[in-house]
Amino acid sequence: MGTINGKDFIKRLNELENEIWYDGGKIKGEISEHPAFKGILKAKASLYDLQNDPDLKEEMTFLLPDKEEPIGLSYLQPKTKEDLKRRRKMMEYWARFTHGMMGRSPDYMNTAIMSFASSASLLEGRKNCFPENIQSLYERAIEQDLSFTHTFITPQVNRSQDYLGFSEQPISAKVIDRNEKGIIIKGARLLATQGGLTDEVLVITAPRSFFDPDEAFAFSIPSNTIGLKFICRESFVGGESSFNHPLSSRYEEMDSIVVFDNVLVPWDQVFYYDNVEAAIDFMNLSSFHTFAYHQVVTRQIVKTEFILGVAQLLVKTINVSEYQHIQEKLSEIIIGLETMKALLEKSENDAEIDQWGYMRPSMIPLQVASSIFPRIYPRFSEIIQLIGACGMVSLPTERAFDSEIRAELDQYLQADSWTAEDRVKIFRLAWDLTMSSFGTRQTQYERYFFGDPIRLSSNLYRNYIQDKHVGEIHKFLNLKIK
């Protein structure tokens, strides 16, 4: 079948009738018409449409020797640096279409599935491991252009360093039984972005200090599997008006808690289970992190370009570009943007063929970018608030411009080169980006995308090979180990 379009995506999702709980009720009827989800689903559908746009087909898809239909390029297993750059361009294209605001754009999860398939050999011949199921998932995903979400985070009763996480009834999702049909999962996972809004859910555990074998598993199942429930948080859609809420009305993705109520995962969908060592190896040695970082950094760069555009437009609207402290703030965004771009490019230039024959970007520049972004993104948000100042909290709504008092708004809210209406639009965008519930969730999202920033720093330090630099000092000082 190959690439789907937006309509296919919506139709298939509506038919799944996933069990989604929202504000105390189970969602009934077409999910694509629900106020909390219609915006994001429409935005996502538009991405699928791009794949079928005749002008873009070349850039958004590729052909496999044995298939007639073009396939979404995010499924391409790269073998050359050219492939990597081609992948990046496709991701930029999708990210630009949604201004980098969609964390779970299809390429993110397609990339994950592709990287799994490209590293499946790692599991070959190991106990309780089924690499062939990864390969068949990859083929199924390509064939049907499936959408996915995934979920990593375990519920945190207690984050104390000494806490082992034991409790009578499972809290964190775990294997509670195995039978001839498959494994039975009970428990929960926190925070699946777009949980319930995709065809399937990829479930995989991140290794922890005390790794319970019952939690060492990975699989992918349809979102409408019996016993699978998605419990949503409050929606951050501010309203339907794209004048009032230009971003949240389009890009609010929703996060949900995933509950496994004795879910049966059939054997042919299990990648591995009951094998702590394999679970650790797969997370550490597969190309998953590398390709995921490559996609994320690409999206974050596009988002930063969007932020720079908003900041600069704000500066021009109130005519403050000659202030030195404004110039310094804007230059901070420019520095962040150019730094991210240089690191991404370096990761591609230094890419190397991995043990399974795929071209893998260099990890260190991507890790550096991923250590930088969680710090600069909140600062960018702050910079926009500092430029907008009081103007951010006195913004009338779309309807005010449709009412009797419009003349007054036109007169009193006008800007140098903009009408009052356009000025309010610009400020509302700045507000929605940084100060609405949607905007602050974006900040938190970027802050924690790849986990605790403190742990990211520690990992970077530990992975970085410093022997050469230390060796230089040994030589310079003529030191002798005792």
Add this chain to the structure above:
Amino acid sequence: MGTINGKDFIKRLNELENEIWYDGGKIKGEISEHPAFKGILKAKASLYDLQNDPDLKEEMTFLLPDKEEPIGLSYLQPKTKEDLKRRRKMMEYWARFTHGMMGRSPDYMNTAIMSFASSASLLEGRKNCFPENIQSLYERAIEQDLSFTHTFITPQVNRSQDYLGFSEQPISAKVIDRNEKGIIIKGARLLATQGGLTDEVLVITAPRSFFDPDEAFAFSIPSNTIGLKFICRESFVGGESSFNHPLSSRYEEMDSIVVFDNVLVPWDQVFYYDNVEAAIDFMNLSSFHTFAYHQVVTRQIVKTEFILGVAQLLVKTINVSEYQHIQEKLSEIIIGLETMKALLEKSENDAEIDQWGYMRPSMIPLQVASSIFPRIYPRFSEIIQLIGACGMVSLPTERAFDSEIRAELDQYLQADSWTAEDRVKIFRLAWDLTMSSFGTRQTQYERYFFGDPIRLSSNLYRNYIQDKHVGEIHKFLNLKIK
């Protein structure tokens, strides 16, 4: 009449029928029942009730020799350091009752009116100045326990340094005519917090580089004066549930643009007009800033105590108090709190009798506190976000706890020493304080309470007398001026 209670306040306000525009419509019916205003009005009414609480009367009111009824203590003109401390305790009491979240609590504006009356002599005998009108406002305010808002900020078509602000039709509110009845005002002011929710509006212009005499005025008029319109921004009330939105359901104050549509200000309500020099002197030399800062810093300290409580409760909920970086973050809040407290106390200890016989707090410690708070408050907000981490964006609503899936929430969201419900309450409070539209508006509000932080720094530098310290170096180096 003396102090009113909450019911009096609500009744009087409802009867005023101020012209308030909200989301494109003029508000009709009782303002106290409108979803956007009911929470804040109820909270404010409860403050007035405190004045009449028999247990607190002593601390919340004082007696004037010639009046029988007790008067709200915020109207007390302090003559001793004891008076200052008494005022502070009253302000703390009110602030604690609303956790420091209400910027326009009655004591803020009462203090302003009191300081105006205490400095009115400054205007004696000057052209176009009517100090007697200030005194009679003060008496009227005391008599009827009036509520006020004020508005400083002018619309900013253009913030360029070279922009003079001329336009054919007035944009910034100005005197466009004078007749036998009074002065006629046309134009707008930005950002009156609680605009339309008070008995009167105090209008006064902050001196600017290019100060148009037509803008050099001050007066107070009833909020329902003909031609006076309040145009609201979007409401940040998240909803009526205090479980879901513990703060915004109670403390969202609303900010509005104030439009003067040929408003007649009768002569006996004008304090001064057409006198640039008097306008500048009154802002610089009256006790207004000093007493206003004294009230604001008191409230900010109470708010910081609330923040510390939330932060510490969050830390305990997820059991992370042993992490060094958590301890450092909490100690940052403690340092901020204790610093603000020490500065406030110093301003009282160093208070001096001013030229009109009133005990005025020392300004430098208050200026220092006001330079610090706009920097530390946003950091406190960030600290709470950093402690809450992913937990901040996966919070179910009150109704979810009233539904079939409650058992699942109870199991999967429980904390070490809290039920799932209490844990969600705690996190929702942390979220509403720092990440909701209400919370980010609080951040912006504290950032800009007394204006541009960069200007505050410059003022502090310019006002600070350094001769002694520079003189020490002259002596040490034995320097001679050329």
Add this chain to the structure above:
Amino acid sequence: MGTINGKDFIKRLNELENEIWYDGGKIKGEISEHPAFKGILKAKASLYDLQNDPDLKEEMTFLLPDKEEPIGLSYLQPKTKEDLKRRRKMMEYWARFTHGMMGRSPDYMNTAIMSFASSASLLEGRKNCFPENIQSLYERAIEQDLSFTHTFITPQVNRSQDYLGFSEQPISAKVIDRNEKGIIIKGARLLATQGGLTDEVLVITAPRSFFDPDEAFAFSIPSNTIGLKFICRESFVGGESSFNHPLSSRYEEMDSIVVFDNVLVPWDQVFYYDNVEAAIDFMNLSSFHTFAYHQVVTRQIVKTEFILGVAQLLVKTINVSEYQHIQEKLSEIIIGLETMKALLEKSENDAEIDQWGYMRPSMIPLQVASSIFPRIYPRFSEIIQLIGACGMVSLPTERAFDSEIRAELDQYLQADSWTAEDRVKIFRLAWDLTMSSFGTRQTQYERYFFGDPIRLSSNLYRNYIQDKHVGEIHKFLNLKIK
């Protein structure tokens, strides 16, 4: 005998002939004439002279009922808040005389001895404790106006968290024997400031995680005790010219390693030994920390005034006071200064009588000040470097002004209101304060005065009672402990 003067101090010190090692040689002859020590000893002598200045005697000394001679006020055991303020003024006086640059000014150690005596009862009746020896030290110190240094830090072979510090031969100083004459100490201590430049050395151990009973001791011995050696670091005296090195030529204090080569401490000089619990109690419960912090914060405030003077003079010299970023930098120093002053004052206002009847300043404000200063002092140093910019590294010497090229210097280095010579003096002071080896050692000294800043934060967090603030949230959210 009572207070000594500078001459007495120098004479007594020269006669001690302490064993001081400097740059590979044992110092011979009068220590007061040695280039590395003459500056600091002269500066210290001048402080002793102040005690005998007829104009200051009142402020610098006090009388004991049973003694005729006036006694240095730093020995006063405070019983009222007035006493505390009197002590502070005396400390300010001494600190101003040396611009806050002398860490081991006599009042620091006198205060320590005074606090020990005021808390000696804590040791009453405990095993291996001799509170009477503390009292007699206090009396001896008063009688002879003795000078002291002390040493806390143990050698750090290894700062790993798991390291227990065992080794065959003692590294850290410990009791290796006890006999009828006293205890025998062997091992080393790091970093005694002014080590060898005082009459006695107070040795006391700071409790550690793994506290060896052999290290749980305290005593004071004459600096010339047999077996006691002081090994100096390189001197940071830049030279004798006070034009070139206005600070290091006067205030370089020297730090030394103290080696105990089987030193006998006679029983009547031992305060306690072999009692881990008493050692911990004495450090935690005695008034030592409180009074020491009170002295240190007083000195740091004076130093900050000096820094503000230098910064402002630099700003005036190159005429940059109108730059907004300069104003912000200066206001940072002002904010730091006023904050420290407010905290110190609060510690005095909140002082309380302790269990032994002495007026003890409140600890929290002092702890806050001590958490702030290690962060702001390095920033102040940076601010001065940023103001001075390139001007800091192109400064000719005193002799250049005495040579043929003086005319050229006069012409090319002149400032707006200063001669070239004065301009160079001002910049050299700024350089010596922040960029010379002396200046950077000052920065490191203030950074670590009371130990690791990270530990200070943790302590502050742990000591701060937050129950009231947390309780408010419990009430607000109506929480119930599970």
Add this chain to the structure above:
Amino acid sequence: MGTINGKDFIKRLNELENEIWYDGGKIKGEISEHPAFKGILKAKASLYDLQNDPDLKEEMTFLLPDKEEPIGLSYLQPKTKEDLKRRRKMMEYWARFTHGMMGRSPDYMNTAIMSFASSASLLEGRKNCFPENIQSLYERAIEQDLSFTHTFITPQVNRSQDYLGFSEQPISAKVIDRNEKGIIIKGARLLATQGGLTDEVLVITAPRSFFDPDEAFAFSIPSNTIGLKFICRESFVGGESSFNHPLSSRYEEMDSIVVFDNVLVPWDQVFYYDNVEAAIDFMNLSSFHTFAYHQVVTRQIVKTEFILGVAQLLVKTINVSEYQHIQEKLSEIIIGLETMKALLEKSENDAEIDQWGYMRPSMIPLQVASSIFPRIYPRFSEIIQLIGACGMVSLPTERAFDSEIRAELDQYLQADSWTAEDRVKIFRLAWDLTMSSFGTRQTQYERYFFGDPIRLSSNLYRNYIQDKHVGEIHKFLNLKIK
């Protein structure tokens, strides 16, 4: 003649007998034997030797078609990206040999001369411009492998924004006469690094707001030209022992004030004069900045590697690598290093052929790197101080290890895997790098290498083309310019 070796360099310099004033005296005898200069000259000589090392000749030199002798590669005019990378490798090689500590390594100035020659056509046919003299300087430099310094900064009597810099007698160097032989220069320039230690001085004026035509000139003259004087600051050589002062004993470069005492610059050495527009164009449009930044960023990367080595060695010496805050600090250095490397590489990848046919690196990534480094370098210095803590200020000297007390040092200063001597060596290096007068001058040097960081930010903001990003927002919001 082509490349010289170290001996040639020293011999030629000694023969010049430049007029250098140091500490009030004119230097006599061989400059290469003077304690203040011998270290740096030896280090510089060793760089020249590398050019003649048979193993390196290939990498350090190139051949010109019409010359037999190999030429130093820093003179190569790059025409391909390969040339750029070849240049970078040569610069890395030299930088590594001196750990990035030598600001005026020969390649810096050779690059400047090369870029001047490559852009000389810009001056073709313009008034008072002599591009042919630039070309002949380039040829002379190649032929004789000349060494240079340059000087940009004008004396700053007054940095006020309004100050025009007029005075009766020239302060800033300017043309005071023109005659048949050449132009006569009188006045001064501040801060020529290695002033007097090179064959020639390149003098060129940076355009300023009020640009006096008499200051709009550029030329290169021998350092021993009559009337040319170099006035040195105090030397930061700590001493001859490379144990005690591993860096300053080798790399202290000296900065000097350059005085022009009616210096005649012969016509054939003048590049331009009396042409403000040409002077501005040459600084803005020539490839000087681009190639200079390319060299500087290369050197700064090598220096950062050195810093990372020192930091990591320090961490290992005291065994603190498991502390999270230490890991974070080290990762900060890693992030800085990798960011600089990625930006440098991007500048080469995005290089383009300029209008005169030379391959010019892309400027934006270099500008970004140059905005980052002045901020991170001081932080790196601080990080090393924070790791070293108290250990930084208790370091005995080389002679102490040669004396009787060596056994005590060996015992008490030993580290886990190092002898006391090696431990002290490591700490002394860390101290010399960050806390000695040499180290702090390095910090100031990197902070201001390309001028005021605030101005660098403003330039970056102004040069950065944002139209595309702003345009995206226009489209998204459907804005219309009024």
